[in-house]
Amino acid sequence: MNLDNYISLYRNSLLEDVIPFWMKNSIDEEYGGYFTCLDTVGNVYDTDKFVWLQCRQVWTFSMLYNRVEKKQEWLDIAIKGAAFLTKNGRDKEGNWYFSLNQQGKPLVQPYNIFSDCFAAMAYGQLYKATGNKAYGEIAVATFHNILKRSSDPKGIYSKAFPGTRNLQGFSLPMILSNLVLEIEHLLDPVIVDDTIKQAIHLVMNVFYQEDLNLILENVHMDGSFSDTFEGRTINPGHGLEALWFIMDLAVRDNDVTLINKAVSIALQIVEYGWDKAHGGIFYFLDQQNKPPQQLEWDQKLWWVHAEAIVCMLKGYALTGNPACWKWFEQLHDYTWRHFPDTANGEWFGYLNREGRVLLPLKGGKWKGCFHVPRTLYQGWKTLEDIKMKKESTVLQK
Amino acid sequence: MNLDNYISLYRNSLLEDVIPFWMKNSIDEEYGGYFTCLDTVGNVYDTDKFVWLQCRQVWTFSMLYNRVEKKQEWLDIAIKGAAFLTKNGRDKEGNWYFSLNQQGKPLVQPYNIFSDCFAAMAYGQLYKATGNKAYGEIAVATFHNILKRSSDPKGIYSKAFPGTRNLQGFSLPMILSNLVLEIEHLLDPVIVDDTIKQAIHLVMNVFYQEDLNLILENVHMDGSFSDTFEGRTINPGHGLEALWFIMDLAVRDNDVTLINKAVSIALQIVEYGWDKAHGGIFYFLDQQNKPPQQLEWDQKLWWVHAEAIVCMLKGYALTGNPACWKWFEQLHDYTWRHFPDTANGEWFGYLNREGRVLLPLKGGKWKGCFHVPRTLYQGWKTLEDIKMKKESTVLQK
Numbered sequence: 001m002n003l004d005n006y007i008s009l010y011r012n013s014l015l016e017d018v019i020p021f022w023m024k025n026s027i028d029e030e031y032g033g034y035f036t037c038l039d040t041v042g043n044v045y046d047t048d049k050f051v052w053l054q055c056r057q058v059w060t061f062s063m064l065y066n067r068v069e070k071k072q073e074w075l076d077i078a079i080k081g082a083a084f085l086t087k088n089g090r091d092k093e094g095n096w097y098f099s100l101n102q103q104g105k106p107l108v109q110p111y112n113i114f115s116d117c118f119a120a121m122a123y124g125q126l127y128k129a130t131g132n133k134a135y136g137e138i139a140v141a142t143f144h145n146i147l148k149r150s151s152d153p154k155g156i157y158s159k160a161f162p163g164t165r166n167l168q169g170f171s172l173p174m175i176l177s178n179l180v181l182e183i184e185h186l187l188d189p190v191i192v193d194d195t196i197k198q199a200i201h202l203v204m205n206v207f208y209q210e211d212l213n214l215i216l217e218n219v220h221m222d223g224s225f226s227d228t229f230e231g232r233t234i235n236p237g238h239g240l241e242a243l244w245f246i247m248d249l250a251v252r253d254n255d256v257t258l259i260n261k262a263v264s265i266a267l268q269i270v271e272y273g274w275d276k277a278h279g280g281i282f283y284f285l286d287q288q289n290k291p292p293q294q295l296e297w298d299q300k301l302w303w304v305h306a307e308a309i310v311c312m313l314k315g316y317a318l319t320g321n322p323a324c325w326k327w328f329e330q331l332h333d334y335t336w337r338h339f340p341d342t343a344n345g346e347w348f349g350y351l352n353r354e355g356r357v358l359l360p361l362k363g364g365k366w367k368g369c370f371h372v373p374r375t376l377y378q379g380w381k382t383l384e385d386i387k388m389k390k391e392s393t394v395l396q397k
Numbered sequence: 398m399n400l401d402n403y404i405s406l407y408r409n410s411l412l413e414d415v416i417p418f419w420m421k422n423s424i425d426e427e428y429g430g431y432f433t434c435l436d437t438v439g440n441v442y443d444t445d446k447f448v449w450l451q452c453r454q455v456w457t458f459s460m461l462y463n464r465v466e467k468k469q470e471w472l473d474i475a476i477k478g479a480a481f482l483t484k485n486g487r488d489k490e491g492n493w494y495f496s497l498n499q500q501g502k503p504l505v506q507p508y509n510i511f512s513d514c515f516a517a518m519a520y521g522q523l524y525k526a527t528g529n530k531a532y533g534e535i536a537v538a539t540f541h542n543i544l545k546r547s548s549d550p551k552g553i554y555s556k557a558f559p560g561t562r563n564l565q566g567f568s569l570p571m572i573l574s575n576l577v578l579e580i581e582h583l584l585d586p587v588i589v590d591d592t593i594k595q596a597i598h599l600v601m602n603v604f605y606q607e608d609l610n611l612i613l614e615n616v617h618m619d620g621s622f623s624d625t626f627e628g629r630t631i632n633p634g635h636g637l638e639a640l641w642f643i644m645d646l647a648v649r650d651n652d653v654t655l656i657n658k659a660v661s662i663a664l665q666i667v668e669y670g671w672d673k674a675h676g677g678i679f680y681f682l683d684q685q686n687k688p689p690q691q692l693e694w695d696q697k698l699w700w701v702h703a704e705a706i707v708c709m710l711k712g713y714a715l716t717g718n719p720a721c722w723k724w725f726e727q728l729h730d731y732t733w734r735h736f737p738d739t740a741n742g743e744w745f746g747y748l749n750r751e752g753r754v755l756l757p758l759k760g761g762k763w764k765g766c767f768h769v770p771r772t773l774y775q776g777w778k779t780l781e782d783i784k785m786k787k788e789s790t791v792l793q794k
Contacts, residue, residue, distance in 0.1 A: 037688075045687040046626060097558070106558035159495070159554060161503035229443060229762070290442040291756040295747060296692035298755065350692060352749065358695065359688040365626070 003390070006332075007383045013340070014376035019064065019074075021345040021362065022057065022369040027077065031103050032084035036368040040360045041344045047102035051089055053368030055096075055118035058082050060373050062125035068377070075129055082126055082135065089119065094145055111157035116146050117175045124183035140186050143179070147195075150176075167218040167230055173202035174242040181248060196249055203242050204261065212287060213268045215239035229293045234285040236273025237304030240266055240311040244378075247314045263315040263324065270308055270327050275300075278354050279334050281308055298353040302367065305335040306375035313382040317389065347372050400787070403729075404780045410737070411773035416461065416471075418742040418759065419454065419766040424474065428500050429481035433765040437757045438741045444499035448486055450765030452493075452515035455479050457770050459522035465774070475523055479532065486516065491542055508554030513543050514572045521580035537583050540576070544592075547573075564615040564627055570599035571639040578645060593646055600639050601658065609684060610665045612636035626690045631682040633670025634701030637663055637708040641775075644711045660712040660721065667705055667724050672697075675751050676731050678705055696755060697748040699764065702732040703772035710779040714786065744769050 001009075025042035026034045036053045037046035061078035065071060088104030089096050095110035096119045110116070123139035126132070149155060153172055160166075177199035184192050206223040208215045217238065218230040225231060243266040250258035273281040280300035286292045309331050316324035338355045339347040341362070349367040350358040361367070398406075422439035423431045433450045434443035458475035462468060485501030486493050492507035493516045507513070520536035523529070546552065550569055557563075574596035581589050603620040605612045614635065615627040622628060640663040647655035670678040677697035683689045706728050713721035735752045736744040738759070746764040747755040758764070 039688070048625065098556070101561055105561045107561050109556050109558055111556045156553070157556060159506050159508045161494070161506055164498055164502045164504050228445065291436070291758040291761060293762055295696060295755070298749075299692060352695075358692070361688040364688060365690055 003383060003387045007380060007387065009336075010376045010380035010383060014373055014380060015068075017340075017345050018347075018369075018373050018376060022060075022373075023073070023077065026057065026363070026369060027080070028084075028102065032087075033081055033100075033104065034369070036363040037365070038346075038361065038363040040341065040348075040362065042346075042362065045361070046364075048107065048365075049084075049100045049102065049104070050365055050368070051085070051096050051098060051100065051115040052112075052118045053363075053366075053370070054081055054085055054089070054100075055115065055122040056368050056370035058085065058122035059118065059125050060369050062122065062129045064373070064377070065129045066125060078122075078126055078129065082122065085119065085122070086134075086138065089115075094141055095149075096142070109157065111154060113146060113149055113153040113172065114175065116142050116149075117172075117179055120146065121179055121182045124186055128185065136186050139183050143183060143187065146172075146176075146179075165226070165228065166221050167226055168206075168221055170203075170207045170215065170217045170235075170238060170242070173199050173207070174238065174245065177203060177242065177249060178245040181245075181252065196253075200246060200249060200258070203246055204258070204265075208265055213265070214272060214287065215242065215265065215269065216287070227288075232287045232290060233292065233294075234272070234287050235283070236269050236281050236285065237283070237301065237307055239269045240273075240304075241307035243269075244307070244311040244314045247311075247318060251318070259318050263319050263321060266311050266315055267321075267323050267327065270312070270331075273304075275353065280338070280351070280353075280355060281305060281331075299358060300338070300351040300353065300355060302339050302347050302349045303371040305331060305339065306371045309335060310375055310378045310382070313379055313386070317382050317386045400780060400784045404777060404784065406733075407773045407777035407780060411770055411777060412465075414737075414742050415744075415766075415770050415773060419457075419770075420470070420474065423454070423760070423766060424477070425481075425499065429477055429484075430497075430499075430501065431478055431766070433760040434762070435743075435758065435760040437738065437745075437759065439743075439759060442758075443761075445504065445762075446481075446497045446499065446501070447762055447765070448482070448493050448495060448497065448512040449509075449515045450760075450763075450767070451478055451482055451486070451497075452512065452519040453765050453767035455482065455519035456515065456522050457766050459519065459526045461770070461774070462526045463522060472526055475519075475526065479519065479523055482516070482519070483531075483535065486512075491538055492546075493539070506554065508551060510543060510546055510550040510569065511572065513539050513546075514569075514576055517543065518576055518579045521583055524583065533583050536580050540580060540584065543569075543573075543576075562623070562625065563618050564623055565603075565618055567600075567604045567612065567614045567632075567635060567639070570596050570604070571635065571642065574600060574639065574646060575642040578642075578649065593650075597643060597646060597655070600643055601655070601662075605662055610662070611669060611684065612639065612662070612666065613684070624685075629684045629687060630689065630691075631670070631684050632680070633666050633678050633682065634680070634698065634704055636666045637670075637701075638704035640666070641704070641708040641711045644708075644715060648715070656715050660716050660718060663708050663712055664718075664720050664724065667709065667728070670701075672750065677735070677748070677750075677752060678702060678728075695750040697735070697750065697752060699736050699744050699746045700768040702728060702736065703768045706732060707772055707775045707779070710776055710783070714779050714783045 025038050028035055033049050033054050034057050035044040039045045058078045058081040061074045065074045088100055096115035097106045097110050098108035098112050098115055101107050120139050120142040123135045127136035180195045214234055217233040217235050220226050243262045246262045275282055281304050283299050283301050284292045284294040284297040312324045312328040338351055346362040348357045352358045422435050425432055430446050430451055431454050432441040436442045455475045455478040458471045462471045485497055493512035494503045494507050495505035495509050495512055498504050517536050517539040520532045524533035577592040611631055614630040614632050617623050640659045643659045672679055678701050680696050680698050681689045681691040681694040709721045709725040735748055743759040745754045749755045
């Protein structure tokens with residue numbers, strides 16, 4: 001497939017398939033907010049509202065409005081989702097609940113800081129789209145609350161007994177490395193710089209372990225390896241997603257060394273995570289090849305493949321490394337053969353190891369309007385970037 | 398296969414394969430307690446100690462000592478496990494931790510009341526075996542603590558926002574219906590009767606829903622159906638395990654009506670849960686055929702099949718219903734073709750939908766020395782019972 005065909009595919013899938021699917025099926029006209037539990041054809045099969053998925057959809061529609069086209073209907077969808085979230089999403093301390101019922105009443109407490117991370121992203125983009133200060137204030141207050149909670153993100157909901165085995169997790173530094181650029185326009189530049197430095201340090205020097213040449217999900221507080229279920233866990237999709245966030249930060253700082261290091265680690269992770277028997281990237285692996293705790297370890301998830309595609313495309317656009325292009329083509333091929341549902345639109349989310357659909361859904365508790373459209377947007381734009389560079393012969397094969 | 402062959406298989410697997418496997422591989426001579434994370438050949442791949450699995454192994458070895466043979470080495474194993482647990486297992490309020498590290502330091506808080514349930518069972522059996530009052534006191538104190546916590550088993554670790562959707566869960570009444578007989582010898586008879594009545598009522602009238610002819614995992618506080626992920630969840634193995642507990646309670650009370658009702662529901666559940674395409678019983682199903690939340694929904698787990706076998710054997714022994722025997726043979730055939738590892742001993746725990754081994758382990762965070770030996774013991778004894786009844790022609794084909 002040539003570059004123009006790739007560009008058309010990513011662009012058209014975004015604008016003619018995926019976004020229309022969510023516009024048609026996910027809007028709750030009765031209570032506000034979005035349905036994310038959509039079956040194969042787009043019917044709502046459950047009405048619970050998972051706050052991080054609500055936030056992610058606000059982000060997606062605001063982002064498209066900001067970066068693709070000033071379509072009023074996109075902005076209206078984002079504003080309506082934010083209205084529901086502003087009214088129902090937080091407890092008295094400003095922490096974002098994990099989930100709400102259809103009417104907006106809290107179901108699950110703010111035990112998980114990822115609701116807050118995606119709330120900050122959503123309100124940051126919506127502020128950009130509207131200039132409405134109220135959105136900006138929510139984004140900033142939420143961001144500071146995240147920083148405040150970052151040393152103990154689960155707080156009273158943590159089940160770990162303090163002191164016996166204190167581990168630090170990869171998720172928060174990873175998300176912060178993306179979030180900080182998302183809401184840079186709202187933050188004190190000193191805080192932006194500190195957060196970026198800290199995020200790069202954690203991803204590249206702490207969770208990335210040079211001797212293993214892999215990114216770990218959990219390490220001791222001093223950064224050393226923990227030979228435990230948590231410590232041995234590798235989530236290749238997480239690592240690849242984090243590395244394209246790092247590439248974005250490196251571009252901002254013009255840091256070629258950091259770009260090259262990120263690309264080199266990404267190539268190692270995708271090779272490590274690839275299922276040589278059936279294709280696709282595993283969900284979880286144990287660094288020592290011991291049995292992982294996660295029963296779903298061998299499944300092939302949409303977001304893992306979507307983020308891997310973005311990572312390889314950015315790596316190629318930034319370095320011209322042909323290994324990145326080769327992996328992009330291999331990932332693209334697997335992904336487009338397995339995930340998109342050409343009959344009913346959008347992508348399936350969960351395949352078994354052999355690549356057969358495991359759950360006949362387009363959205364659920366963990367899949368919403370986010371990874372697929374973001375990947376299609378990022379893929380489209382990065383492919384255009386690659387084409388432009390090729391035409392100006394900066395990139396040599 | 399004739400009855401004698403079945404009897405030999407269950408007995409010999411228990412005494413010559415499974416119990417020796419755990420005796421050889423699971424004893425931590427250095428710190429006490431047991432290793433449960435054992436790989437295919439029995440090597441320890443992780444040293445964390447999950448309290449409910451520790452308790453279950455104490456129970457298994459005490460039970461064998463009480464019911465099969467007064468082997469000192471079995472009793473010694475149980476006593477050593479209990480010593481580790483007595484020293485390290487509880488917080489100041491007497492709640493049992495979820496997990497400990499190898500040395501016995503608490504890792505995960507007592508967020509889960511199942512540690513306590515299996516502690517009460519373990520110390521109850523060990524008291525029976527030794528007559529040591531200290532064990533009896535721990536069993537009784539733990540049992541009363543369970544009753545005290547039963548209306549809010551997760552306590553401060555619950556993530557549910559109070560009031561929006563209060564559901565009651567099936568696990569605790571199900572376990573209580575077994576636990577109460579296990580430690581009957583230690584309890585006030587009034588409490589025993591009350592607990593049995595309440596457990597039977599909850600299993601047979603509340604979680605069993607007549608219109609669906611199925612047992613649900615979660616219902617509203619008033620017993621009505623909740624059309625939510627939690628409310629729609631069916632766990633066929635759970636239902637079948639609970640129903641043989643109910644059969645045991647019915648035998649104690651000579652309640653033929655209850656026996657027949659339990660058998661009839663069990664036959665419905667096993668039919669419902671059976672995978673018509675690949676054989677075996679699904680782990681989770683959605684009552685309305687919507688996508689379940691559990692990514693592992695289609696996997697075939699050892700304990701589900703083990704408990705289903707016991708349920709069908711007891712059903713047959715008690716009623717002579719040929720449908721029970723037919724299902725026993727079908728379950729036996731699937732189970733013995735897929736789970737036992739004839740090369741290295743014991744059973745694999747986790748198969749994918751097609752019946753291939755998903756995790757090359759004999760034990761882990763959730764699988765220990767419990768369901769397999771209990772099933773082999775219960776199978777052996779129930780098959781002997783069936784043989785005896787056949788010989789005395791009480792059971793007519």
